[in-house]
Amino acid sequence: MIMVEGTSQLCNDLLVDPQDVVMLVISWHMKAATMCEFTRQEFIDGLQSIGVDSIEKLREKLPSLRAEIKDDNKFREIYNFAFAWAREKGQKSLPLETAIGMWRLLFAERHWPLIDHWCQFLQVRHNKAISRDTWSQLLEFVKTIDPQLSNYDEEGAWPYLIDEFVEYLTENGCVQRNK
């Protein structure tokens, strides 16, 4: 097993910051169960799926791995993978701090204008862990709803938290919704 120190060592060897999003991409390839931990099998299978067999080759591959985020389908998979990966072992939901961190990381590469409002809203109004449903539905929200929320339907099946977010934005005048 590669644990936290091992992961840290890996980052050093790859010359990347442990906070670099490429670590997420690599973990995704490895189908790692938990952040900062790799089983032997995960590690080997992952390297194979990336198509490298040495650290140097992996280092060379880094830019293209980073670019995978830009791909819509891969991003979706990586995004949804991130939830379980970032969770504490044995927990069902994701602690808020971790979730916000992950979101910032992910949406740094895929620009979402409302990311700051979202994080602020969560800290002010929610202050609880994030469920898987909310996590995955947020991606749908980001992808389908425009920043002015003109096509948001509150009668739809959006999770409660997202309904609240829309209310929060409307209350604070961040968007003008024509009801």
Next chain:
Amino acid sequence: QDQTPIALEDGWRDMEAGIARLKRILHGVDGTSFTSQEYINLYTMIFNMCTQKPPYDYSEQLYKRYKQALEEYIKSTVLPSLKSKHGEFLLRELVERWKNHKVMVRWLTRFFHYLDRYYVSRKLLLPLKELGLSCFHDLVFGGLKTTLTTIVIDMVDNEREGQLIDRALLKDVVGIYLEIGQGSVGLYELDFEKAFCKGTTDYYSKKAQIWMLEDSCPEYMLKVEDSLQKEKERVGHYLHASTEEKLLEGTILELISWRAEEILYKENSGCRVLLLDGKYEDLSRMYRLFSKIDAGLFHVSKIFKEHVKEEGMSLLKHAADAANGTKNEKKEAVGSPEQEFVRKAIELHDKQLAYVTNCFQNNSAFHKALKAAFEDFCNKDVAGCTSAESLASFCDSILRKGGSEKLSDEVVEDTFDKVVTILSYISDKDLFVEFHRKKLGKRLLFDKSANNEHERSLLSKLKQYFGGQFTAKMEGMLNDVSTARDHQTAFEEYMRDKLPNHRVDFSVTVLTTGFWPSYKTSNINLPSEMIKCVEIFKDYYNSKQKSKRLTWIYSMGNCNIVAKFDAKPIELIVTTYQAAMLLLFNGSERLSYSEIVTQLNLPDDDAVRLLHSLSCAKYKILNKVPSNRIISPNDVFQVNHKFIDKMRRIKVPLPPTDEKKKVVEDVNKDRRFSIDASIVRIMKSRKVMGHQQLVAECVEQLSRMFKPDIKIIKRRIEDLISREYLERDLETANTYRYLA
């Protein structure tokens, strides 16, 4: 018989003589009619002239001369006579001339009959009769008909104004229109009916304007009804039956349709006013009249709905004012403002239902309007209370002993029926049930239920209307109480046997968990006298029901104790807790607050309430130092030996804690379970369902008990997703799948 053919002019001469004679008969100059011989002669003349061999068959000429004869007569005699007449006289003359013409045509067609048999049909010409009548039409009627119609309309308008007119004459004139049409009403409709109907609508248009200005709404409607009746009769007197529909249609249009809004909203006498003043007859008339026009009843029912709504809202306002003491409401109101509201709401319902039954012919639109109006205001708060709680309060006032109601059984039954009706309008029915259950519990445990039959009767009505789940728990409560009563004798015997010297009368009610509201228990230290009783019952109960465990709820017990004051002993009716507190003073003359709390093992809020009820309220059983009205931890208490009251037995009340919040909390908790269960039930049977549909069905399923908040349904769905009962469908947006 002559073999030589008759010459046309010769034969015609004979015919002319016959025609001349006919004219004389018509004019009353010649008294006698044609003899058979004369008739046969004339007939035979025609016959011969038609059957002669060419060139002597004069059918064609005779046909022409038949027509000419009639035309000549019309031109020479009929037309001049008509020209000189006007108005009614013209009508009379025309009727007379028409009569004559018909007679003439009848005779002439007989004489010339042979033409009809062969010539007419062979040449496809008009039969003689029709030809004859059409002469009159073409030469006389055609030019006169407009004038005639105008005269008729004038006469009819006069009759409408109240004058007597010659109805028989009109009938005859109208008869001409019909007869001249020769079997079809086409001419009648075209030449007469159309103009007549227009004349009618003109007349009523003017009348409507005048009446609108001068009359109140009821007066106007009376005139309308009267007019419609008269027009209907008019048709019977002198018009063709087919005119009735068009005539009435036009009249209704002018008098009702175009004036509908003015009638309904007439100031000081319109529909709303009639409803307020209980004008049954006028409202019935309004219903009858407005049912004749499109959407007429819709407008009336709308006003009715608004009326009921406003009446309901004003009841709410009264209640709010009474609660605030802002208005000087006469103290005739019995009971709290909420109870009064329910009583008034029932009265209002009875009154408005009477309108629907008596005036609006039980029309479903009006039933709906009544329902909608009641659903609207019955779901608003009554002076700060929910309507559900108010209704439960009202029931409590009827069912408790010494309540504000002392009514006969019939009245009680009837009132309960009305309660069920009002409940049907309230959406939070489950809230009512919970309040009712709580109050029932109090009544039963403190022996405040006036009549067991009444309790059961109300429950059975609720069950009938809303289903068994509604009432099962409460029925269980009543059963527990009656079971306890049944066992009491046996228990008393047992107690006498085991504790022969114990002088405490003691009864226990065993409550089945789940039926009863949850009551809080505490570890209060009871006095030894009470402990003995409790232990004995435990023994008794164990000997009967080994497997069941008893949890004691002293907070709901009551107790009668005799207090020996200086003046006289008085029996105090108190709660068990109060009794326990008072009995402490059998051991010590004075006790401090903290001593009391420690010895009884009570939480502070209970202690404060109890001490207040015994030392700062109506009856000062205990003296408090300092003697203000606030219980503080530094207070010291002692028995008030000087206490006196003229009664020998008094109840020392302990004001109840406000349980409203708890009831609402409990109901909300139950609702979450109900919503979950409903969602799972629906999804289990459908497997896949869209969000909107799921929400709609869930609301529908639960509507019998309450109106669920859509937001809460959403949250429950999310909760069920995280508990893996459901998942979102990956392909279709806004759709869920059931996870087995």
